[in-house]
Amino acid sequence: MYSKRLFAVFLLFIASALAYTAEIQKINVKGLIKTKKSHVQKILEPFYGREATDGVLMEIEGELQAEGIFESVKVEYIDQTPDILVTVKEKITFIPLPFVSYSEGKWGGGGMLLNMNAFGNKTTVVAGVIYSGGKLITVLILSKPPVGIGDYGGSFLTSYTNFDSELTALNGDTAADYSMKSGWLMGTVQKKIGEDSTISLGLGYEFKKLNGTLLGQDLKNNFQLINLNLGWSLQIDEWNGWFLSSKGLSFKIDTGYSPTHREFCHTATCGATLQFPLTQRLRFVGGGSSFYGKDIHITNYTGGSSASVSILPSAFVSSNLAGLNAGFEVATVKLGFGLFSLYGNFQTCVVEDFDQKQKVNSGFAFGTRLYLSKIAFPALSIGYSYNLTTRTPIFSGALGITM
Secondary structure, rough: OHHHHHHHHHHHHHHHOOOOOOOOOOEEEEEEEEEEEEEHHHHHHHHHOOOHHHHHHHHHHHHHHHOOEEEEEEEEEEEEEEEEEEEEEEEEOOEEEEEOOEEOOOEEEEEEEEEEEEEEOOOEEEEEEEEEEEEEEEEEEEEEEOOOOEEEEEEEEEEEEEEEEEEEEOOEEEEEEEEEEEEEEEEEEEEOOOOEEEEEEEEEEEEEEEOOOEOOOEEEEEEEEEEEEEEEEEEEEOOOOOOEEEEEEEEEEEEEOOOOOOOOEEEEEEEEEEEEEOOOOEEEEEEEEEEEEEOHHHHOOHHHHHHHHOOOOOOEEEEEEEEEEEEEEEEEEOOEEEEEEEEEEEEEEEEEEEOOOOEEEEEEEEEEEEEEEEEEEEEEEEEEEEEOOOOEEEEEEEOOOOO
């Protein structure tokens, strides 16, 4: 009798073990309010047929956290079977969002209407008006990323700007001073070609009316540009309960033609992101990017963000620049409304100044961020950067959103 009981217990143990390593046949999702079930199941589709291990359950949680529309995600087994239960709590995705900003002695502000989950399938709609440093910008963005391999997505952007701009060289001397009115239309089609990779094809049109000076010469013209771009990106996200860390690569080439000037221009951009946890609350954060422009208009020059650095003056732009940054970010406190963190990094870049010379700048930055649990991007950021090459400090802060 004892041996029979022992044998029965042994069979129960084997059955339990086999159940935990059996293939996933069904994933139930609870807690959806606005998000369509079909959208979530499309994300979960690659997990059907995989073994129901703890590691796979963590992958499911990470994939849903990376969507940016869920405040919490819980993944668990159902009654010792290979069936999985996913319980989510959705974020508030429709937000009227006023904000103010301050950088290098200039105040700004505006308002955005943001819907990160329009139509229940993660279509993003952004409409707003921004005033910052004498610049007035109106913008409308519609974006729907592809979900499954082979799926198509796309985006549409239109904007109008009216502002005065003063650009400086690295030494602070004025390089350009002009007023500009401009409009921009851009449509992009995306296709997901791999589990983590996407290609894109875009077509755009922009017009600009300028009046001012560039390097002491008159800058008065009407400028139109039709451009075609092709891009590729790879991004892998990892969620550890505190941070959503990413590893990514991107590349884009753009060719434009100006019917007003009968000239071609070209740009190429590339970027890399490397974030990974060292402990649960401490992670390495690094990255780099570059921008190369050939025969481009002064108004299409770009600033330090295109080189992944914050040590360059906001009034400085360049047609050619590249940079790297590396540092750490630590989660300090996690409250019901969000996560506070401290960050610090070292930055270096090489840029082409207005005298057409290549110059290397290095420095460091540190600050704090607040990641709101209801919003996917940092909502409060206060930072200090110091350019060791030019011995220039830069303080910046934003309340509402940081993009």
